[in-house]
Amino acid sequence: MKIVMNTLERIQGVEIYPIISLLIFFSFFIVMAYFVFNLDKGYIKEMKNMPLEDDENDSSNINSDNNL
Amino acid sequence: MELQKFTYDNKLSKLFMYATVLWGAVGLLVGLTAAFELIFPSWNGGIPWLTFSRIRPLHTNAAIFAFVGNAIFLAVYYSTPRLLKTPMFSKTLGNIHFWGWQAIIVAAAITLPLGFTQSKEYAELEWPIDLAVVVVWVVFGINLIGTLVKRRIKHIYVAIWFYIATWVTIAVLYITNNMALPVSMMKSYSVYAGIQDALVQWWYGHNAVAFFLTTPFLGLMYYFIPKASNRPVYSYKLSIIHFWALIFLYIWAGPHHLLYSSLPDWAQALGVVFSIMLLAPSWGGMINGLLTLRGAWDKVREDPILKMFVVGVTAYGMATFEGPMLSLKTVNALSHFTDWTIAHVHIGTLGWNGMLTFGMIYWIAPRIFNTKLYSVKMANIHFWLATTGMLFFSIPLYFAGFTQSLMWKEFTDAGALAYPNFLDTVTQILPMYAMRAFGGSLYYTGIILFVINVWKTAAKGKFVRYEEDSAPALEAAPSHGHEGWHRRLEGMPVKFTVAALIVILIGGIVEIVPMMLVKSNVPTISAVKPYTPLELEGRDIYVREGCYLCHSQMIRPFRSEVERYGEYSKAGESVYDHPFQFGSKRTGPDLAREGVKTLPNYKPNSWHYNHMLDPQSLNPESIMPPYPWIINDDLDVSTLASKISTMQTLGVPYPEGYADGQAMKDLEKQANEIAQNLKEAGIDVSAKKEIIALIAYLQRLGTDIYKDGNPEQYSNK
Numbered sequence: 001m002k003i004v005m006n007t008l009e010r011i012q013g014v015e016i017y018p019i020i021s022l023l024i025f026f027s028f029f030i031v032m033a034y035f036v037f038n039l040d041k042g043y044i045k046e047m048k049n050m051p052l053e054d055d056e057n058d059s060s061n062i063n064s065d066n067n068l
Numbered sequence: 069m070e071l072q073k074f075t076y077d078n079k080l081s082k083l084f085m086y087a088t089v090l091w092g093a094v095g096l097l098v099g100l101t102a103a104f105e106l107i108f109p110s111w112n113g114g115i116p117w118l119t120f121s122r123i124r125p126l127h128t129n130a131a132i133f134a135f136v137g138n139a140i141f142l143a144v145y146y147s148t149p150r151l152l153k154t155p156m157f158s159k160t161l162g163n164i165h166f167w168g169w170q171a172i173i174v175a176a177a178i179t180l181p182l183g184f185t186q187s188k189e190y191a192e193l194e195w196p197i198d199l200a201v202v203v204v205w206v207v208f209g210i211n212l213i214g215t216l217v218k219r220r221i222k223h224i225y226v227a228i229w230f231y232i233a234t235w236v237t238i239a240v241l242y243i244t245n246n247m248a249l250p251v252s253m254m255k256s257y258s259v260y261a262g263i264q265d266a267l268v269q270w271w272y273g274h275n276a277v278a279f280f281l282t283t284p285f286l287g288l289m290y291y292f293i294p295k296a297s298n299r300p301v302y303s304y305k306l307s308i309i310h311f312w313a314l315i316f317l318y319i320w321a322g323p324h325h326l327l328y329s330s331l332p333d334w335a336q337a338l339g340v341v342f343s344i345m346l347l348a349p350s351w352g353g354m355i356n357g358l359l360t361l362r363g364a365w366d367k368v369r370e371d372p373i374l375k376m377f378v379v380g381v382t383a384y385g386m387a388t389f390e391g392p393m394l395s396l397k398t399v400n401a402l403s404h405f406t407d408w409t410i411a412h413v414h415i416g417t418l419g420w421n422g423m424l425t426f427g428m429i430y431w432i433a434p435r436i437f438n439t440k441l442y443s444v445k446m447a448n449i450h451f452w453l454a455t456t457g458m459l460f461f462s463i464p465l466y467f468a469g470f471t472q473s474l475m476w477k478e479f480t481d482a483g484a485l486a487y488p489n490f491l492d493t494v495t496q497i498l499p500m501y502a503m504r505a506f507g508g509s510l511y512y513t514g515i516i517l518f519v520i521n522v523w524k525t526a527a528k529g530k531f532v533r534y535e536e537d538s539a540p541a542l543e544a545a546p547s548h549g550h551e552g553w554h555r556r557l558e559g560m561p562v563k564f565t566v567a568a569l570i571v572i573l574i575g576g577i578v579e580i581v582p583m584m585l586v587k588s589n590v591p592t593i594s595a596v597k598p599y600t601p602l603e604l605e606g607r608d609i610y611v612r613e614g615c616y617l618c619h620s621q622m623i624r625p626f627r628s629e630v631e632r633y634g635e636y637s638k639a640g641e642s643v644y645d646h647p648f649q650f651g652s653k654r655t656g657p658d659l660a661r662e663g664v665k666t667l668p669n670y671k672p673n674s675w676h677y678n679h680m681l682d683p684q685s686l687n688p689e690s691i692m693p694p695y696p697w698i699i700n701d702d703l704d705v706s707t708l709a710s711k712i713s714t715m716q717t718l719g720v721p722y723p724e725g726y727a728d729g730q731a732m733k734d735l736e737k738q739a740n741e742i743a744q745n746l747k748e749a750g751i752d753v754s755a756k757k758e759i760i761a762l763i764a765y766l767q768r769l770g771t772d773i774y775k776d777g778n779p780e781q782y783s784n785k
Contacts, residue, residue: 036308048300050225051291
């Protein structure tokens with residue numbers, strides 16, 4: 001650990017870190033948005049309905065056997 | 069295509085559901101007790117383990133890890149097999165996970181009130197329990213990823229991505245923040261010190277909110293809102309974008325907890341920028357949740373489950389709007405250290421986590437017991453009690469926060485502090501504390517109805533252990549045309565996990581590594597020396613009692629704070645503080661310069677002695693609880709040598725061989741001096757008592773840079 005520390009202690013201009021991080025995120029976001037908007041419609045539909053597929057129960061949550 | 073038959077085992081869902089209900093009732097009762105102790109400080113009756121500062125960590129840990137934690141596991145164990153068309157990977161691992169987690173909770177419930185704590189918020193558990201947490205978390209991870217590997221569905225639904233991100237990130241955060249060197253079986257020192265320790269802690273603290281209270285609940289939302297409303301999620305594209313943006317951004321925002329502290333400016337700025345950006349993906353999630361109910365609002369009028377989901381998701385939207393606002397430096401200057409933060413986090417936990425958990429359990433319980441909910445009316449009453457309780461809890465605390473902060477900052481025309489006595493600002497907000505306790509009581513009444521309703525539902529139904537289902541094997545699943553990168557990634561759960569890990573590590577590394585490794589970030593101050601052995605022992609009492617929960621040790625560079633508490637805190641002053649004690653809340657005054665004799669608030673040894681024994685005898689309106697056991701108990705010095713040598717290992721420059729005998733001699737010498745001083749003030753007390761060590765520590769606080777009478781010469785730059 002000490003070797004790593006001694007090496008990195010000499011880092012100059014640590015202020016650049018936030019700018020780099022912003023750039024990383026921004027490019028990541030653009031690439032992701034591009035791919036998401038080009039996704040196949042059938043796939044989206046299939047994914048969306050995934051939680052509902054096994055639903056043979058009646059969908060009402062508010063039936064109670066008594067009137068409490 | 070041949071269909072394969074398989075069964076879902078509801079046993080663990082049932083167990084996690086019971087655990088959620090039980091620990092919810094316990095954890096919130098502890099919170100309610102703490103709320104009442106703030107109005108009636110002597111409620112602890114002189115009993116250590118009932119004292120506010122000991123049970124406050126119990127409340128936060130129980131609410132987060134016991135109540136919300138079990139709710140997360142319930143959601144995961146119920147929804148994952150159904151989304152992946154396969155039973156969970158291993159029943160044995162599932163059982164180890166369940167019972168291991170409950171054992172950890174019990175261990176926490178015993179050790180925290182007894183004062184075994186690392187004093188890092190939401191990471192208080194001592195090292196042996198931390199190790200158990202890591203083991204159980206790994207077991208959970210194997211079970212989750214194993215289930216993904218043997219699934220029958222090619223693509224993984226968004227809820228499960230959130231579960232994966234939760235698992236991988238909590239693993240990284242928890243291990244990084246809890247790095248500590250053991251001193252004894254139940255005592256350790258953080259390997260980080262001062263400002264570095266604070267940075268790691270709030271990187272963890274912030275992301276515990278993100279990846280324990282938020283991401284798994286977004287997963288839960290993406291499964292149970294469509295289920296309960298019987299309609300698909302509003303926008304699946306939005307869910308992909310907001311997933312990646314959220315996990316990418318959240319991890320950077322930790323330093324917003326340390327604005328105006330001695331943390332370097334660049335790290336503070338980074339925290340603020342990312343906190344503001346975080347608003348977009350957070351609201352992406354809220355909008356997606358609420359719009360899923362489009363066309364179903366008529367159902368929302370009648371269905372308490374949907375009502376709870378709507379209020380829960382709205383509370384999430386409010387809290388995630390407020391969070392970025394609180395990270396703005398101007399707002400933070402006002403809100404930090406006040407009850408504003410407490411109000412903010414309770415909108416999140418009572419609203420978002422609480423409501424979603426209640427809604428989920430009201431939905432699951434009738435299904436796994438093959439019956440109807442015992443009482444819909446009771447669930448409706450619970451909804452209203454929870455909603456009004458949350459508002460009665462939070463709104464008075466917002467007012468308490470503004471009021472107290474403005475009072476702290478108010479100056480008279482002559483340029484003096486308008487309220488130099490901190491206590492004046494406390495008595496002003498006591499009515500708001502009473503209102504908060506009332507709001508908490510309302511919320512808790514709802515919890516009681518919740519317990520009854522779940523219990524009665526379980527009692528009248530018959531538990532369905534196994535549910536049958538069928539699906540084609542994975543190889544035979546149909547595919548849709550060409551495969552995009554994200555679809556391929558989803559098809560590979562292990563790689564997906566690694567991708568999520570990389571995304572969260574980028575933020576973590578950019579933020580933490582330079583801070584940890586660049587020495588120039590913490591300017592050293594030659595006047596700052598390690599604690600004496602007695603002060604170190606006193607500091608450990610301060611940690612044990614949880615003093616940091618009500619008293620900060622961080623004077624911000626504002627005129628109002630420098631005027632009240634003395635020269636603002638420098639990063640170089642806490643380089644020997646393993647762990648740091650900055651605190652995050654000022655229920656009482658800041659103590660960073662408690663020992664500086666030339667400051668107006670200086671208190672002699674005898675004052676501290678009497679104050680610990682009976683705070684109200686000195687300040688009738690004080691809300692500090694009494695700590696008589698510190699007066700009565702002998703100081704345990706059996707681990708002194710181990711403490712000194714552990715500190716030496718961590719880089720604290722005690723002389724070589726100091727632990728072997730000299731340390732004890734120095735301790736006794738300093739203790740006798742303090743006992744003699746107390747005797748001169750008319751207090752006859754043995755030098756062996758804990759109070760002597762605590763006084764030694766308090767009188768040392770903040771004095772180093774005042775030694776030559778010129779504290780302004782030191783800077784943070």
